[in-house]
Amino acid sequence: MNDSTQPALAIKQLNKTYEDGFEALKGIDLNVPPGDFFALLGPNGAGKSTTIGIICSLVRKTAGTVKIFGYDIDKDFSAAKQHVGVVPQEFNFNQFEKPIDILVNQAGFYGIPAKLAHERAEKYLKQLALWEKRDTPSRTLSGGMKRRLMIARALIHEPKLLVLDEPTAGVDIELRRSMWEFLQEINRQGTTIILTTHYLEEAESLCRNVAIIDHGEIVKNTSIRELLTQLNTETFVLDTKEQMDQCPEVSGYPLKQVDGHSLEVAVEKSQSINELFGALTEQGIHVVSMRNKTNRLEELFFDLVEKNLQEKANG
Amino acid sequence: MDNTQKWIAFSTIVRREIHRFMRIWPQTLVPPIITIVLYFVIFGRLIGSRIGEMAELPYIQFVAPGLIMMSVITNSYSNVVSSFYGSKFQRNIEELLVSPTPNWIILLGYVCGGMARGLGVGAMVTLLSLYFADFSLHSLPITIGIVLMTSLMFSLAGLINAIFAGSFDDISIIPTFVLTPLIYLGGVFYSIDLLGEFWGTVSLINPILYMVNAFRYGMVGITDIDVTYSFAMVGLFSVVMFGLALRLLETGSRLRS
Numbered sequence: 274m275n276d277s278t279q280p281a282l283a284i285k286q287l288n289k290t291y292e293d294g295f296e297a298l299k300g301i302d303l304n305v306p307p308g309d310f311f312a313l314l315g316p317n318g319a320g321k322s323t324t325i326g327i328i329c330s331l332v333r334k335t336a337g338t339v340k341i342f343g344y345d346i347d348k349d350f351s352a353a354k355q356h357v358g359v360v361p362q363e364f365n366f367n368q369f370e371k372p373i374d375i376l377v378n379q380a381g382f383y384g385i386p387a388k389l390a391h392e393r394a395e396k397y398l399k400q401l402a403l404w405e406k407r408d409t410p411s412r413t414l415s416g417g418m419k420r421r422l423m424i425a426r427a428l429i430h431e432p433k434l435l436v437l438d439e440p441t442a443g444v445d446i447e448l449r450r451s452m453w454e455f456l457q458e459i460n461r462q463g464t465t466i467i468l469t470t471h472y473l474e475e476a477e478s479l480c481r482n483v484a485i486i487d488h489g490e491i492v493k494n495t496s497i498r499e500l501l502t503q504l505n506t507e508t509f510v511l512d513t514k515e516q517m518d519q520c521p522e523v524s525g526y527p528l529k530q531v532d533g534h535s536l537e538v539a540v541e542k543s544q545s546i547n548e549l550f551g552a553l554t555e556q557g558i559h560v561v562s563m564r565n566k567t568n569r570l571e572e573l574f575f576d577l578v579e580k581n582l583q584e585k586a587n588g
Numbered sequence: 589m590d591n592t593q594k595w596i597a598f599s600t601i602v603r604r605e606i607h608r609f610m611r612i613w614p615q616t617l618v619p620p621i622i623t624i625v626l627y628f629v630i631f632g633r634l635i636g637s638r639i640g641e642m643a644e645l646p647y648i649q650f651v652a653p654g655l656i657m658m659s660v661i662t663n664s665y666s667n668v669v670s671s672f673y674g675s676k677f678q679r680n681i682e683e684l685l686v687s688p689t690p691n692w693i694i695l696l697g698y699v700c701g702g703m704a705r706g707l708g709v710g711a712m713v714t715l716l717s718l719y720f721a722d723f724s725l726h727s728l729p730i731t732i733g734i735v736l737m738t739s740l741m742f743s744l745a746g747l748i749n750a751i752f753a754g755s756f757d758d759i760s761i762i763p764t765f766v767l768t769p770l771i772y773l774g775g776v777f778y779s780i781d782l783l784g785e786f787w788g789t790v791s792l793i794n795p796i797l798y799m800v801n802a803f804r805y806g807m808v809g810i811t812d813i814d815v816t817y818s819f820a821m822v823g824l825f826s827v828v829m830f831g832l833a834l835r836l837l838e839t840g841s842r843l844r845s
Contacts, residue, residue: 323845329686351690352688379683
């Protein structure tokens with residue numbers, strides 16, 4: 274019935290209607306292959322956290338099935354839970370307990386013997402740079418440390434599927450990068466990872482596949498690479514060596530002057546950026562650096578969500 | 589989960605619960621001891637010496653079993669209600685809800701944690717009572733049996749209260765407006781023979797009356813109620829509450845969205 278060839282997560286016709294009548298999920302289907310690094314994206318209130326809540330059984334579904342590595346969360350409750358670890362968006366550990374106790378207790382809830390629980394707690398606290406803080410009351414940890422503590426806790430039973438709900442929200446850039454590296458490493462070691470994030474750069478950097486959810490429906494489910502090929506226009510910011518008193522003009526390229534040393538330009542997929550550079554050089558303007566104005570995925574994301582909204586408005 | 593894993597999960601919950609009330613012992617263990625000492629000094633020594641005998645016993649001997657039982661009831665209840673509601677409030681109850689630990693293990697774990705505190709405080713109060721009153725033990729099995737069942741029942745009641753509670757006010761309303769009056773009217777300080785026929789009959793709907801009397805019988809050999817009937821009543825209440833608490837956990841009422 275179950276083996277590693279089964280999808281890490283298989284969701285069929287998942288529906289959730291809350292008691293107040295709000296339909297958070299409208300029969301979604303989702304398949305995440307084993308070993309994948311998968312992004313679940315969507316605006317606030319789209320249904321991401323409800324989906325994660327159902328996967329980890331904190332939210333009761335109204336209809337549909339959820340299987341984790343082939344184990345149905347209703348019929349094979351225990352096995353399904355052994356295979357999944359969850360890092361929620363909000364801090365949900367006892368703030369008065371010490372990190373080491375939080376981890377060892379969590380291991381106990383999965384039936385892991387004390388000796389092994391302590392070994393694993395040491396391993397993950399060290400990997401997440403929390404070992405020095407193991408005996409400190411967790412309420413005194415910084416926000417970033419608390420997030421890492423929740424990741425360590427979710428890994429203590431070594432699940433094959435790790436689900437992270439906004440894992441880097443409010444985390445500084447340096448720490449975010451180190452968390453990315455850690456997640457990439459455990460993914461390389463075979464753990465399937467699903468994450469929701471508002472940082473689309475994060476999804477583009479880490480994930481292979483993506484589903485975009487909006488108003489309780491999956492509006493796109495594809496690979497990041499495939500998604501990016503749908504990008505028709507990219508907006509770049511060009512930094513110039515020379516001071517510009519007025520905005521230069523290049524036929525076919527809508528240039529906009531940001532300040533004396535930078536320009537903004539929207540380049541279509543069919544156009545060549547080299548052609549633009551050449552035209553600017555002819556006008557005595559040399560480009561010294563270039564960057565995307567917005568994250569590429571971000572542009573696509575807004576396009577898709579906007580399109581979905583318009584379709585709804587048109588009935 | 590196999591049986592070994594279930595045992596590990598159960599013992600983890602119990603150990604965590606004991607660790608919790610031991611860590612905050614000035615809030616959990618010291619106040620009930622001070623309260624009971626005051627009861628012994630005021631009702632036992634100062635007022636009790638002027639009351640004389642109650643049910644043919646010196647008043648302090650009559651009141652001591654009720655005071656011990658009172659500490660068992662309040663501590664069993666308050667441990668579970670505050671711990672479980674605290675876990676709900678901080679959302680760390682989710683640590684258990686996402687795990688494969690079966691609901692009946694969660695229930696037993698919290699209840700045993702409550703019983704550990706209730707019985708621990710009860711044991712300390714019993715030792716203290718020896719300083720104030722002399723009494724021999726009439727029946728060890730009855731004493732142990734009824735105190736265990738009482739602690740179990742009020743731990744279950746505390747859990748049910750915590751599941752329903754939506755705020756910290758909700759976990760103080762029941763102890764203040766239900767539990768305390770039931771204890772005071774449950775024959776701790778008087779024999780129901782003093783109440784007359786009507787109020788004596790009304791008192792019979794108070795479950796604490798059965799527990800206090802059975803415990804008093806076990807300690808000093810006197811009771812207003814048939815002890816067998818007391819065990820049956822406490823057993824029935826415990827079974828009903830266990831069923832209700834388990835049902836609430838199974839349905840995820842007020843715990844899962």
